[in-house]
């Protein structure tokens with residue numbers, strides 16, 4: 171199994187959209203029963219991209235002491251989805267307490283969930299440092315850091331880099347790449363920041379960026395991954411290429 175963590179310091183950069191859309195693009199290539207998404211963000215938004223229900227979910231199931239296999243929902247896009255689920259404040263606190271006490275909890279849970287040796291699991295987490303991010307970092311094979319080509323995202327790079335450096339003491343073998351999202355080459359500032367980031371981060375930026383494309387928002391409104399909603403749009407093309415690049419990077 172390969173575990174990919176989708177992270178960022180800032181919210182609203184497109185972590186959840188990228189997780190969902192990339193998963194659907196991976197499943198379109200790899201076929202059924204190979205790709206799963208796990209929502210570890212209490213916002214509980216990931217399931218919306220697949221049009222599946224979120225009553226049960228990772229949080230409640232964990233607090234009850236059950237394994238996750240019973241709460242994973244099969245979507246019509248060949249992606250298995252585990253929503254964060256609707257949870258009370260006390261359930262969320264109990265879940266976070268559990269995660270803070272056992273650094274290897276997520277890795278073990280994913281092993282036990284029966285997602286298959288050949289499976290690819292994408293995990294969405296809240297922005298910034300959290301118990302969820304720590305868990306993902308402890309078991310991931312690859313971390314994708316989503317950035318916008320704007321000053322706000324640019325400003326977060328030093329803290330993300332120093333955090334990755336600290337974490338690399340524990341996991342020196344862990345790979346991480348930055349992914350630029352909502353790139354718009356018609357905007358001067360967007361173009362300038364893209365170049366600045368590429369100059370600064372070099373090969374640490376994935377070679378494919380995701381362009382700004384209104385159909386990403388529309389697809390969400392229709393509760394579909396963008397690759398299903400608008401397969402020939404720019405964002406879908408970018409995401410399909412990113413998925414192919416990922417498959418190459420995950421291959422041993």
Ligand SMILES: Nc1ncnc2c1ncn2[C@@H]1O[C@H](COP(=O)(O)OP(=O)(O)O)[C@@H](O)[C@H]1O
Pocket residue numbers: 178180181182183184185186187188351352353380381382383384385386387388390405
């Ligand atoms: N490439 C894109 N083009 C246009 N809109 C996008 C793109 N990626 C994400 N969005 C929109 O940006 C908003 C924030 O995305 P979201 O995935 O929820 O971010 P995060 O999970 O980082 O908070 C959503 O409305 C989403 O539809």
Ligand SMILES: [Mg+2]
Pocket residue numbers: 185186187211213215
């Ligand atoms: Mg999100």
